[in-house]
Amino acid sequence: MLTNASAFRRTAAGVSLLLAPLCLLLGMITDPSEPGVTDPLVYANNPAAVGVSATLLHYCWVLFVPGVIGLVHLVRRRGVVLANLAGAVTVIGLINFSSLMISDFFDIVLFQALPVEQAEKIMQDAAQPAMIAAWQLPGMIGSFLGLVLVAVAYAWDGRAGWWFPVAVLAGIVIWLVGASQWNLVLGLGGPVILLVAFGYAGMRMIRMTDAEWAGEQPAAVTPSAARA
Template identity: 65%
Template sequence: MPSVTAMFSFTDPDAFRRWAAGVSLVLAPLCLLLGMIVDPLTAGADEVLGYARNPVATGVSASLLHYAWVLWVPGVLGLVHMVRGKGVVLANLAGTAAVLGLINFSSLMISDFFDIVLYQRLPEEQATMILEEAAQPAMIIAWQIPGMLGSLFGMVAVTVAYARAGHAGWWFPAGTLAGLVIWIAGTRAGIQLVSCAGPAILLVVFGAVGVAMVRMTDEEWRPARQMSTV
């Protein structure tokens, strides 16, 4: 096991990058879980009106969700870095989709702040009209779809490649898929307990991999290159 000093060092590139990736894999799902706990919406409530009536909780929740997606980026890069040989093509393609998707997804959180101001300053019908007209095709095609699909499918595929490379059991991609599906289902249904259960599962599986990554030696962080690229 590497020493505490070796686990975090600004002068040792391998130790710092391993530590940064591992810690990010813990913090990202933790921020997602906290963001869902703070989310002010309740079952059956109108989304934008609920946000406008609870600006402080909405701001905290949106910020936590933003950093969840941002923090997953170095974690995903760390997972891709570890895949050599078997699964490398899948890891590279999925990692690219996930990183681009996560960056786009994080930017979507800023819309919550506009929702707050619009519904606080304008009549409900006028605010709704502005938001509907703001949903331009370019935003949907270039921002929303890549953000949601790229990050979610990309992250699952990255964990599959990581498991195929032998760095984790198949519980990792299975837990990732289950956590994301449960989170999305709970969020769409407006059931906070379910929407928090998904991130809790993600925290367990990504947290376990993140801690294992932080505890790796330099030799484990730089696995030998293999011939097979299936």
Template identity: 75%
Template sequence: MFDLTNPDAFRRRAAGASLVLAPLCLLLGMIVDPLEAGGDDVLGYASNPAATGISATLLHYAWVLWVPGVIGLVHLVRRRGVVLAHLAGAVTVLGLINFSSLMIADFFDIVLYQRLPVDQATRILEDAAQPAMVVAWQIPGMIGSFLGLILVAVAYTRAGRAGWWFPVGVLAGMVVWLVGARSWNPVFGYAGPAILLAAFGAVGVAMIRMTDEEWNPAREPVPA
């Protein structure tokens, strides 16, 4: 499937596969998350360290895997939507990288709530939210990831690569997932990533099935 000697085929298939794997990891990460599975507070992390670690790892790789997928989407935007694609793509990639790093906080939750009283552990985590982390990590991570993915989908659609169901699906999936994640509601927490998997998965599969000429109209013949 991944021909290392053909740059167009490799990059196209890698980007398409990433668009499928990223929301799939997000969905699996939410399913494994102890809080989404029925826990009622952050103590669920300390009580289920294995599940928490698996969930945090899956969520981390969800954001990481979206990066090559976004680069692939931007690559395919030509003429209409180019400026939007370039700006949104840059913001999204930076946001995804920032947001993936925040998943490490779950591992600190495990240790703090296992070894310290709840009030003390909570105060430490609250004090750790320094202005630099909030302004330079959290806000760019969240805005870049969520809004950026939607805008990239809009640019991709404006270029005629997909129907408007794509950005609508991304928007709906993001909103539903955020509602579920903030309220620890499993129904919304699972439904949002499932919608994202359907939207990005359809585009990712279409990208994998493209010809090398569709991926790169100006491509040079691959040496034998």
């Protein structure tokens, strides 16, 4: 496979679409925070679990990058401009967002070494305008909005039914609500929806022929499949 450019890149992109939402799901499962409980010392008291969770979340966003590039590569007839622009924004957003996961490790050390009030003040003071404007906002907006728009372009080109972008949007919104409220059902339900949606696209990518991947043959879904 390593000597076959089309097969390797197609498989890598497809596998990435499977692993990225799986890492998100596992990252939420391993997060030691308890639903409905706000404890500033939870990370300091569970450094191993936090390290595993933060690492999984980091690789979630990293692994989405080749997957998104693969989705954009397949959009060739309709929605090409949207796919190209959304893909570029998404890749930049994902790279920014993945870097933000390192703050969890600073949380561990600060709350272990300092009183809660002092540790919280340091974390708040670290949120400089440049960090928010150039790292946090591009990371979050670019990742979440970009993933939805890439999915829209993918469906617009006939590669999947319109359920695909709807599922991506629903999965992201449900996950964000669940994560912000520490709601276990929503926090895990969103990643499961994303795993189903992107897993579908990833499996189709893995199974297609090199000719389809290279654009030598049309690979749009049939009308019945698009309605599925």
